[in-house]
Amino acid sequence: MNTIVSRASPYLLLTPAAVIIFAITLYPIVNLFWIAFHATNYFQIGSFNAGANFFSLFNASGMRSFVATAIFVIASDVLALSLAIFLALLLEAPLRNRGLLRTVVMVPWLVSQVVTALLWQAMLDANFGPLAHLAQVMFGVSFAPLGNEFGAMASMVIANVWRSYPFALVLMLAALQSIPSEMYEAARIDGATRWQEFRYISLPMAGQTAMVVLILLTFEYFTLVTIPFIMTSGGPNEATYLLSLRVWREAFTNYHFGYSAAAGVVVFCLNLVLALVYIRKFAVKGGADVQR
Amino acid sequence: MFRDKAPWWAYVAILLTSIGAVLPLAWLFLLSLDPNQGIASGSGVYSLKNYASVIFQSMMAQYFLNTTIVALFTVLCTLTCATLGAYAASRYRFPGRETIMIGLLLASMTPVIAVLVPLYALAAKLQLLNTYSILVIVFTAWQLPGTLWLLRSFMNSIPPELEEAALVDGCSRAGAFVRIVLPQLVPGLLAAGLIVFVYVWNEFIIAVSLAAKQDMRLVSVGLYFYLSDFGVEWGKIAAGAIVSIIPPAILFLFLQRQLIHGLSAGAVK
Amino acid sequence: MTKKMKGQGPHLDRRTFLGGAALGLGTLAAASAFPRPALAKKVKLVYWSPLDPKSNNARSKAEGAMVELFTKSHPEIAVEIQPVPWQVMGQQVIQGVMAGSGPDIAQLSTTNLPDQVGAGSAAPLNDVVGKNWSQAEKDDFILPWDNTVYDGQKMAYYWNSLLNNEFWYIRSEVDGEIPTTWDGLQSFLTPLAKKHGKPGFLTGLSQQGNAIEFTDWLIPAFWACGAEYVTETGEVGFLNENGMKPFQWILDMVKVHKLTPDNISALTRDNVLDAMKGRKALSTILTSNIVASARSALGDDLGLARQPGPNGACPAFAAGKFIMMTKSCHEQEAAGLFIESMISPQSQLINAQMAKELPSRKSVVADPWFKTPEAADLKFAMDYMAETPHFFKFPKRTDFLQTRLALAAQQMMTGTPIKEALERVATDWDQARNG
Incomplete structure (x- = not known):
């Protein structure tokens, strides 16, 4: 009797978590696939239509979404991660007022995506934004970054990085802090340069966390919709029309639930591929920590 | 790398980043003091009118209450379920352990944006639209896998010897958990709790889909709904945004040390 | 959602779902026990408007006055105004109605009507509003009657007129x-x-x-x-x-x-x-x-x-915001009375005077107030619309x-x-x- 209980107990302990997670995610995913392969008329689900809903994803406009998503995700990833690593290395140093500096640098983490989007939209406003004002007063030029394709994408990436680097920084700081200081001391005795310390101690020890952070950021950026929705509406010229925004707009502006679900399936599958790579590389080895 | 001594340019670099981090918010604060509704004015007049109107003439207080309730219950649910699960995954060996853990992780990779419509339909079917419950359940589901993995690796870093000694001394497993493991788990729980809290406080897409009704809105939804029919009321949005940052900021100030400590103890081992 | 969706795909009802979730989950059960906002006494109408009744501007006040005009003459009916921003009003109404949690009445932007009809969220008003109206009363609207008629059914009434x-x-x-x-x-x-x-x-x-x-x-x-x-x-x-x-x-x-x-x-x-x-x-x-x-x-x-x-x-280019009854409305009679009141010449005059909204009724313009300087902007729009009208019904x-x-x-x-x-x-x- 006792052994049965003790054998069952790990499963019982995991049950609440598993029930909640699967109850909330499985049904919507199955439903999503179902809708993606059916004709829809507003909210009504019609007959099976094979992959017809996916066609609209593979025309010129659909391609722009793939390109925009790739640019947005990769640029944000590179900037946010390198900024986080760089700052983490610096904030590990025995700075004066280190606690305060760490706090200040992390402040944007507390700002929601809604506020981020509204804030940056206002700051970059061509007529009233402080940046436009500065450009006009100091250089006599007009400054309207949201008005052209490159500027809009760059603005969105910057706003996104501004909001999301602090969390990456927290994880990187945590990883660096867990490196035993004896290792550095030993290296110092051996006469290692700073670069060598970074290359042969920090990087290998914190590299795995960096990869985890990279993948977590990628997931987030892939499915982010609030910032383009509020900040650029996907424009100009669909330059910032991310796949995620397409999912949203097809559903709630165009009422094409089939198209929306099809785009959603694509996003899901891309996520899944990444997830599998991630799990093979890191999670199975154990110990990697994950937080969205 | 710079453990013993910080180079001079470290200060410069951090200072620049700090400015970049804070300056936009400082400007937002200035905007919030401008009593004229519109970013047009720049009148040089400052007042707390916008704050008064946000606090007393809108539902902001209700939104704060809603968000606080939802966030606290989400934290509670997430930490409870995650701790139980993490304990199982860390202290027991059993068939299917890694499969279950990976399955949970995979489920968490569902993109929110892609399942909004089915999620809405599900919530409607369960008659849970516009309730605290649905928000708590969905947020918990979304935050659980990450928290579970975090707490598990944190627990892995707590040596099991003390626990085993307590068991030998006749303590029950639950007793040993409460007396030995839980106290050591506190930094991890605080870090995870803070992360979940901030997530809920700032979430928009799920909240606007499942609880858009006015008296059930969360803070970020309420802020978005300031975009009115007759032009954006920048002053009020700015004031609302500033106010909305205060609660997570206070928590963050108190828990900042625990955050990094909690994560680092649980990090790569 | 729709009947079709109910029948197909995985099925979960509330009880099994909650039962499963509650398994070993005290905290969650506690959260589920939060009461949903209670429904009111007698008859209550929920009205979704882009105007926030708590807001301090003229428009919100004018709408408050229009609603008050109605509740004064119908004390047995309570009206709750719930503001929803115009940018998301269309989708919110459709979603809400499909889920059975929509409002009784909604005021929407002019381009949204065909989609509300297409999605099946708007309820026909032929037997609810203006049943005993004379032709003259029907002709009193500035915008064409047929603009809001689909398949022979009047689906909405103009809440105002707009010159785009x-x-x-x-x-x-x-x-x-x-x-x-x-x-x-x-x-x-x-x-x-x-x-x-x-x-x-x-x-x-x-x-x-x-x-x-x-x-x-x-x-x-x-x-x-x-x-x-x-x-x-x-x-x-x-x-x-x-x-x-x-x-x-x-x-x-x-x-x-x-x-x-x-x-x-x-x-x-x-x-x-x-x-x-x-x-x-x-x-x-x-x-x-x-x-x-x-x-x-x-x-x-x-x-x-x-x-x-x-x-x-x-x-x-004349159009108008419209007011409609949704399919999730349970108090059709009260809703009809409310719509009639909101589009009545009296209400429309209040809206014109307080919020400077163009009325949807021709007869309102005859009021002497429209000759005052205060009404100059409205007068300009009315003249423009009267002289070169080009009416147009938005497609789906x-x-x-x-x-x-x-x-x-x-x-x-x-x-x-x-x-x-x-x-x-x-x-x-x-x-x-x-x-």
């Missing part, structure tokens, strides 16, 4: 009569723009808010050029020489005459309104219902004129078409030939209509 294409200008900087032709406007504005160092004409091509900032003046420009927005058979009516003219005009304003900045691709209606309030441009084209908002910032400095066109002023998925047109204009700004961009719109539109 008023030409706004800054009086202190633009003096003299505003020319009515595009050529005249260009030569008139060019020296002024130079003198004041700011754009002569501003507009916005952003897709935000379903691109109304752009299409509100584009559609009447189509008409003035002899093209159509959507033909009676549902095809696009602008894929021709005439339909290309308005695009050529705005392109010339940007590229040739430099009267319009080249960043308009990203501008929203809010941006343009803010810009006018801050005197950052000499002129624009905007809607009648935000004149009062701009006037509070600009005072007498805001001038109004007719939208210039190719050979003279464009026709007035019009929001989609509008955002495609804005996108086409954005593409033209970066060099795509006009014809090519419009052909894409036509293809997308056909696919959207049939797919």
